[in-house]
Amino acid sequence: MTTGSGEAGFADGESYAKAAQPRQFIVTLYGLFSRDHGGWLSVASVVGLLGLLDIDEAAVRSSISRLKRRDVLLAQRRDGAAGYALSPGGLAILDEGDHRIFRRKRATPADGWLLAVFSVPESERHKRHLLRSQLSRLGFGTAAPGVWIAPAHLHEPTADILRSQDLHGYADLFRADHLAFGDLAGKVRRWWDLDQLEGLYSAFLTEHGPSLRRWRDLPARDASAPGGPAVDERAAFADYVRLLTDWRRLPYLDPGLPEELLPPEWIGIRAADLFFSLQDRLEGPARAFGERTVSG
Incomplete structure (x- = not known):
């Protein structure tokens, strides 16, 4: 999911520093539940589920309309019910986001780096802005003007995004190792x-x-297995949706940077431990509750 980017990419940069917006909760719901239903959810189910998070119906409908205008969602009626389906682009972004958001393994210095080098004519400066936005969305740091850097494992999603945005003609991607000079950990802090x-x-x-x-x-x-302990699935749903919505923004800012190059006892490790511990406990009952609502 994902989470993590331009707003069409579901992780708009403006939101990192403030509380998640209704549209981000909507994307979380689509990531969790829609793909088992052909990418579609009814408006009623989205309104009902987000009401449990104290998001009012007017805000939900307004945010759905914004996602529709951005070609993330497509209006569709099914069996007489009003609803929205993911666009092909929206589905692709969610699928890419799954790999990012639920990836626990960090890169190592031995894995190497991905360099993106680009040159855009002044007459197409809008393309330059778009290219920078996409690289930033993917989690690249800036090593030098026109030279962006990321852990090497991002090469496939980077190539896919640049092709889909018709930006591949302006950039080259390289696999690289840092050979010299200076303190690489210090450089990572700058990049x-x-x-x-x-x-x-x-x-x-x-x-x-x-x-x-x-x-x-x-x-x-x-936790939701037959014979297991009694679980408040509604509460698990609310906590898990909030957790996932807040978390999915972070792996796009920290694209799995090597632990060896981060400050000692890096707080991101503790945050990941918290996320995955809660995911293990909440995902089952949260999905059970949400699926009943979506299917009913």
């Missing part, structure tokens, strides 16, 4: 805004740490 990231991770821990304390005794993964 990425680690101070901003630290603040965002800290806010994430503060917001969702209490959820882990509430759900600590809930067994991982099998």
Whole structure:
């Protein structure tokens, strides 16, 4: 999912520093539930589920309209019910986001780097802005003017995005190793805004740490299995949707940077531990509750 980018990419940069917006919760719902239903959800089910998060119907409908205008959602009626389906582009972005958001493994220095080098004529400066926006959305740092850098594992999604945006004619992608000179960890701190990231991770821990304390005794993964403990699935749904919506923005700012090059006891490791611990406990009951609502 994903989360993580331009607004059509579901992780608009303006939202990183403030509370998630209704449209981001809508995208979370589509990522969780729509793909088992042909990419479609009814308006009624989206309104009902987001009402549990205290998001009013007017805000939901307004945000759906914005996603429709951006060609992320397509209006469709099914069995007489009004609803929206993911556009092909929206589906592709969610699929790419799954790999990013649920990837726990970090890169290592030995994996190497991906360099994006681009040159855009002044007469097409709008393309330059779009290219920079897309690279930033993907999690690239800026090594030098016109030279952007990311962990090497991002080469496929980067190539796919540049092709889909018709930007591949302006850029070259290279696999690279850092051979010399200087302190690579210090350079990483300059290429990425680690101070901003630290603040965002800290806010994430503060917001969702209490959820882990509430759900600590809930067994991982099998919480909704027959014969398992009684679970408040509605509460699990609300906590999981909030958790996932807040988390999916972060892996696009921290694209799996090598732990060896990050500050000691990097807070992002603790934030990831929190996210995956809660995911293990909440995903099962949250999906069970949401699926009943969507299917009913």
